[in-house]
Amino acid sequence: LAKTTQPISMDSYEGQEVNITCSHNNIATNDYITWYQQFPSQGPRFIIQGYKTKVTNEVASLFIPADRKSSTLSLPRVSLSDTAVYYCLVGGSWGKLQFGAGTQVVVTP
C-alpha cells in the first residue's frame, strides 16, 4: 500500500486559494488518488479523484505530476465553510485502503 504524508494543518484567509500537497512515493501503477473532506462529527465526503495530470470539478482541482509521487489538492477562493479536515487516499489496486492522517484547514475572515 502507498503510504501518504500530508501537512498536519494549514491556515488561510477567506478568498484565498489553498493548496494541500500529499506525498505518496511508492504509489502503484493501478492506484488512484482520492481526496475527502470531513467536518466535525460527520463522515468523510468525497471531493475529487484523479489518476494523472489535472482534474477539475465544481469544488476543487487536483494536480498530479508525471511521476505521480505526489498530488496537490487546490481549493479556490476558500470560505469559512471550507474549514475542515482533508484526507488524501491512495490505492485501489488491492482490497485494503489506507487513509493519511489528514490536514486540518482553518479559514479565518
Add this chain to the structure above:
Amino acid sequence: EAQVTQNPRYLITVTGKKLTVTCSQNMNHEYMSWYRQDPGLGLRQIYYSMNVEVTDKGDVPEGYKVSRKEKRNFPLILESPSPNQTSLYFCASSRYRTGDKNIQYFGAGTRLSVL
C-alpha cells in the same frame, strides 16, 4: 436517496459486554469497510469486504469481528469490548472496481464509549 446507515449513533457500554454496530447500504455496492477514528490518528481501516462472504483484515482488526451474509449489510461485532476500543466508528461502501473502490460513501458514524 443513496445512503449508508449505521446504528446506533451513540453507545455507552461496559467492558466485556458484547455489542454489534449495524451498517446497511442501499446502493448495491460490493465493497464495504469499517474504520475507526481517533484524535491525531486519522481513519484506520478495521475490516473490509469485497463481496458477500468475502472479508479481510484492515490495519487494526484486533478485537473486532465482521460478517457479510448479505450484500447490503456489514455489521461490526465487538465480542468483549475494552476501553481502548472507545472511538468514533465509520462504515463505508463503494463499488468494487479499480478507481471506483476509492470513492467511498460514509455513514454518519457511531460514537462508542467503553467504560
